[in-house]
Amino acid sequence: MTSRYSFGGDEHIFVEVDEAMSLDAFFKSLFLCKAIREAGIKGVTEICPANASFQVKFNPDVIAPDDLLREIQALEAASGQAEPVLKTRIVEMPVLYNDPWTHETLMRFRERHQDPTGTDLDYAARINGYPNVTDFIAAHAGSPWFVSMVGFVAGLPFLYQMVERARQIETPKYLRPRTDTPKLTVGHGGCFGAIYSVRGAGGYQMFGITPMPIYDPKQEVGYLREAMTFFKPGDIVRYKAVDREGYDQAVRDVDAGRFDPLIRPVTFDLREFSKNPTAYNHSLEGVLHGH
Structure with missing residues (x-):
């Protein structure tokens, strides 16, 4: 290299x-x-x-x-x-997949998509070889993601799926970018995931939405009072699929100042990960949930 x-x-x-x-x-x-x-x-x-x-x-x-x-x-x-070892943190992020807000948006911009007859999840599942959307969501939420970069717009993380290359989810961006994307959309383009920190234009496939703010210029959200952006390069993210009730409760908790993200310090060793990504990801899960 x-x-x-x-x-x-x-x-x-x-x-x-x-x-x-x-x-x-x-x-x-x-x-x-x-x-x-x-x-x-x-x-x-x-x-x-x-x-x-x-x-x-x-x-x-x-x-x-x-x-x-x-x-x-x-x-x-x-x-x-230098040894490829990084002291960082792993974060659990709730996601409501197939939510009504990104669904409404993607249907508005269907003529800009590769497959106007379905949804972004339908398309992503099919081209990645999954038999249905349920299995695709399980794969998306079933492994951690490495934050490789933060930027483009304030606080937006780019995330790289921590699995063998043959198993990585890949999707092209829209044929023509949308002029609208809901805030906190969990999307994907190429080999990268992204979380839209603000509402605005975008071209990534839209899979769901998180109730967890990642950018707060007013720094009113409890865990964002010291820094207005949540993510930094090197963070590791583990998505947790939630239902509509779980999403709504998290939104209420954020509004009431009660939402406390699950965050654990972790030492990530690239060599050990490379030997057996699946086993290493299980160990990261253990760190996150204390077992």
């Missing part, structure tokens, strides 16, 4: 860790961003991680572009000796 470096104007260096999306590439990107941050290189003003890549903004009056490039390349060379 050889990184590709390029300059973006006079104030940016762009580093593409790998062309392929993988946990290995995400880890290398995260570790390099952390190493650059901890190195305290004079002139670096911002580090922006993305999916298997990142960008560094710098002041060229403080550090020459070629000097910064050499500094980052040296950090990359040293990072090859």
